Amino acid sequence: MPYEPPPELAGLSLSEIAALAQSRRLPPLDQWNPAHSGESHMRITADGGWLHEGSPITRPAMVRAFASLLLRDADGQHWLVTPHERLAIAVDDAALVAIDMEVRHDPTNGQAVLAFRLNTDDVVLCGPDHPLRVAGTAELPAFYLAVRHGIEARLNRSTYGQLIAHALEVSPAADQPHGLMVESRGARFPLVPAP
Template sequence: MPYTPPPELAALTLAELAEAVAARRLPPVEQWTPDREGDSLMRIAADGTWYHDGGPITRPAMVRAFSGLLLREADGRHYLVTPHEKLAIAVEDAAFIATDMDVRHDEAGRPVLAFRLNTDDVVLAGPDHPLRVAGTADTPAFYLGVRHSTEARLNRSTYGQLIDHALAVSGPETLAPETLAVESGGMRFPLLPGT
């Protein structure tokens, strides 16, 4: 059966976004302790393209399936995990790319930032999915926690959406760069590296 991508973020309510998150049934990779380890011969490029044995994986459904098996260990290395194998996968930057962002509000009126990933996953920023900024003030890099310690790097248009939102809620005429921040899921996330 062919994979059908979900509708655009802007077309979904917060309840529908939460339902999309819950509907993505993921295997319990963090509970598996396979005996066999090896190399997957796979790589995720900085632009989010997945490769196997040097060639790109062109089927989105395959990438989506493999992405559900990913975890990152404390030393920063990524693995594809099944009940029987733990295979190393090279990741040049982040395992995912955030390709879109939209703002919703919960029942209490608090903002919730929803991100669409290159795997069509939806991630709601908050305590379990924090935003972090790396790099320098001149060339920042924005990341979103996804699952099992993996992250998504926000692509250029998505971090543009994030900064536009931060400026809209903060008031650009009185904003000092070191105070630039957004809120989501009850948490505040600074948007300047090192803050």
Template sequence: MPMEPLPDLATLSLPEIARLVEERRLPPVDQWQPAHCGDSEMRIARDGTWYHQGSPIGRPAMVRLFSTILRREPDGGHVLVTPVEKLSIEVEDAPFVAVEMKAEGKGRDARLAFRLNTGDLVTAGAANPLRFVEDDDGPRPYLHVRGGLEALVARSVYYELAERALAGGDPVPGVWSDGAFFPLEPAA
């Protein structure tokens, strides 16, 4: 069965994005509890590239398919899960990368939608918060995607967030989306 083409975020309104997110039916991986079967021999690099046995997976449709059965375990590990098997997968940082952002509105009325490297669309808000981590390489923003899975926000998208935060005029630099405020500085 062919997969739907990736949406062009620039041509969609935020209500259209919300509708597409609502229509997406993902497998109920949180309900599947098969015994652990082994290692998938797969790895997701920090830049979002998926590898199998050391070689990049060159078919985006395969990556999108695998991403739909990805789950974060209570111990923080990641697995690919089906009703009958569960295979470990190494994730160097976050399993997704937010590669594009679309913003509508200002201040408390703003909404920020992100397109992930897998084509998924996520609107930041209380259910999908943004968080910021400071490390030796500088700030690293993350967006909650689902079930404990996060997307590392690409550097270029982070610059867009920082520009909005500095222009926002809030006492603490941050961004609003879907009624929630996300300070750019990491929580103490």
């Protein structure tokens, strides 16, 4: 059966976006305790490209499948996990890339909801369970969204631009004592790296 990518976020309501975020069935990595560890000979580049022994993995379905098996441990090591083994994978920056963002408002409470689409077609709703963090410097910030199992997605340049445009629209920097901030699902996220 051919893969049907989800529709563009811009044309969806909040309830449709939330349904997309919940619809992806993921393996229970946190319940698996594989006995064998090894090396995958795979690398994820800073721009989200996947390589195996230096050669690009060009099939999007394979990338989506591998991404569903990823976790990052407390030491920052990324692993591909199955019930029988875990294989180390090198990650240059973040394992995933956020490639689009939409803002919706929850009709039940009026709260803003920031929805992100990833390069794997996952949809993640930013909030307390999926926080946004900023790293780098004020001159060169980098934005990351928590996805699952310690894995993060780095916002690409256009998605970063969408986030900043939204922040300027809802709370100009002059109104914030600590710089720009955004809110999503009741949580506040500063957009300026800590000094």
